[in-house]
Amino acid sequence: MTLEEQVLILIAENAQLKGIIKELEANIIQQGKIISQQNNRISELERLLHKATLLKDSSNSSKPPSTDISTPKRNQSLREKSGKKSGGQIGHQGTTLKQVSNPDEIVKIEPHYCKDCGCSLDNIEPHIHSKRQVIDIPPVKPIVTEYQNYSKKCPRCGKSQTSSYPDNVTNHIQYGDNINSFVAYCSVYQYIPYKRLKELFKHLFNLEISQGSVDNILERMSNKSTSIYERIHTEISTSSSVGADETSAKVNGKKWWFWVWQNIESTFISASSSRGSKTIEALFPDGFEHSILNSDRWGAHLKTNCKGHQLCTAHLLRDIQYLEELEKNEWSHRIKSLLLEGLELKRQESKYNQEDKRVLRLEGLLDLLLTEEIPKSDYPKTSTFQRALKKHRNSIFTYLYYKNVPPDNNGSERAIRNAKVKQKVSGQFKSGQNRFCILRSVIDTCLKRGVDIMFALNGISKFAPTG
Numbered sequence: 001m002t003l004e005e006q007v008l009i010l011i012a013e014n015a016q017l018k019g020i021i022k023e024l025e026a027n028i029i030q031q032g033k034i035i036s037q038q039n040n041r042i043s044e045l046e047r048l049l050h051k052a053t054l055l056k057d058s059s060n061s062s063k064p065p066s067t068d069i070s071t072p073k074r075n076q077s078l079r080e081k082s083g084k085k086s087g088g089q090i091g092h093q094g095t096t097l098k099q100v101s102n103p104d105e106i107v108k109i110e111p112h113y114c115k116d117c118g119c120s121l122d123n124i125e126p127h128i129h130s131k132r133q134v135i136d137i138p139p140v141k142p143i144v145t146e147y148q149n150y151s152k153k154c155p156r157c158g159k160s161q162t163s164s165y166p167d168n169v170t171n172h173i174q175y176g177d178n179i180n181s182f183v184a185y186c187s188v189y190q191y192i193p194y195k196r197l198k199e200l201f202k203h204l205f206n207l208e209i210s211q212g213s214v215d216n217i218l219e220r221m222s223n224k225s226t227s228i229y230e231r232i233h234t235e236i237s238t239s240s241s242v243g244a245d246e247t248s249a250k251v252n253g254k255k256w257w258f259w260v261w262q263n264i265e266s267t268f269i270s271a272s273s274s275r276g277s278k279t280i281e282a283l284f285p286d287g288f289e290h291s292i293l294n295s296d297r298w299g300a301h302l303k304t305n306c307k308g309h310q311l312c313t314a315h316l317l318r319d320i321q322y323l324e325e326l327e328k329n330e331w332s333h334r335i336k337s338l339l340l341e342g343l344e345l346k347r348q349e350s351k352y353n354q355e356d357k358r359v360l361r362l363e364g365l366l367d368l369l370l371t372e373e374i375p376k377s378d379y380p381k382t383s384t385f386q387r388a389l390k391k392h393r394n395s396i397f398t399y400l401y402y403k404n405v406p407p408d409n410n411g412s413e414r415a416i417r418n419a420k421v422k423q424k425v426s427g428q429f430k431s432g433q434n435r436f437c438i439l440r441s442v443i444d445t446c447l448k449r450g451v452d453i454m455f456a457l458n459g460i461s462k463f464a465p466t467g
Contacts, residue, residue, distance in 0.1 A: 181457035222435035245412035250428035258419040267444035271433040309395040312409035351403040
């Protein structure tokens with residue numbers, strides 16, 4: 001092969017290699033584009049996966065703790081660390097058994113002889129060395145009181161006169177006031193079902209009482225409590241601060257709603273088959289003209305006629321917690337800090353003037369946050385939450401201007417939770433949902449006013465029957 005032929009071959013091979021290199025470079029560029037697209041897609045899928053797997057629970061929403069799904073993740077608390085050690089704090093008053101000065105029974109334990117020399121000590125005046133007390137309860141058994149109605153013949157006119165039974169003695173045999181009040185207490189306050197209540201009376205008091213009798217007692221007690229229940233309703237409707245909430249419950253297999261309106265002194269609970277505004281209109285047709293109404297943003301409450309509204313700050317903070325975990329927008333952190341600052345102000349003072357510099361600063365920062373632009377395409381839920389706050393702008397810091405208006409609606413949640421606990425213990429309500437509402441309203445109102453529950457129920461049992 002000549003030199004010329006070898007040169008031609010090398011030129012051809014070189015051209016072929018350049019073509020291969022150019023093709024490889026094009027492939028690398030194309031693969032780089034594909035990898036970039038895949039990275040973008042992976043990031044988007046990770047975001048969607050995080051959004052899909054971030055479930056709402058009691059730490060970041062208004063859902064109750066009972067609905068939380070058990071996961072390895074520890075529940076997050078909205079409380080900030082206080083820096084204090086766990087357990088009782090310095091100065092905390094503990095509760096211990098204390099001896100009484102007037103015991104019901106005294107048992108004297110005296111030495112009768114000297115252990116050293118055997119001398120009798122029976123005639124020696126004793127001196128108290130120490131004392132110990134044992135607290136116990138006596139065996140309980142029913143006490144039967146018989147009322148005998150006598151008649152007498154008038155010696156002047158000859159007519160016979162018969163005395164009258166006490167107003168609360170209406171039958172030839174019946175249960176007394178203590179049993180009536182204890183049944184109401186156990187059923188409504190301690191949530192004990194009829195069957196277990198029957199067993200309790202048998203085991204503790206050696207008294208046979210049927211489930212039908214339990215039901216009849218609760219019916220009578222609720223009837224006698226109606227006037228108190230109506231008075232609570234009136235006081236709530238004219239008060240200056242009211243918290244409202246509602247929760248679902250089963251009544252004969254159907255979904256009902258238990259409603260509550262309450263404040264620091266009173267609790268009014270009602271059951272309804274509707275969660276809509278018609279329930280509120282039926283119970284409070286004039287609304288709450290003198291009240292600041294605290295709620296968790298449920299539409300029916302926000303439509304209620306009232307002096308002003310207060311959004312539950314605890315609910316707002318849980319919603320923000322969810323947004324922080326889901327969309328990780330800095331705006332959520334800043335609005336959360338602002339709400340916490342408002343709570344701190346409330347802890348410092350119970351009421352502020354609208355011209356107070358601290359309040360003006362909060363209100364100004366709130367306006368800035370609500371007008372800040374949040375890209376809906378990137379943070380859709382945060383943007384929606386911001387619009388909701390804009391709509392109810394004047395209901396966020398209402399509590400700062402009223403001494404008796406709390407920043408949250410936790411009192412209403414505690415009040416309505418009793419219906420859920422009762423349902424969990426008994427399964428569902430049959431026909432006693434209205435009785436429960438009446439008696440529970442009376443009991444909770446007594447608790448708030450420092451009235452002994454059993455004392456109040458016993459007094460209600462003594463009422464003359466109505467109707």
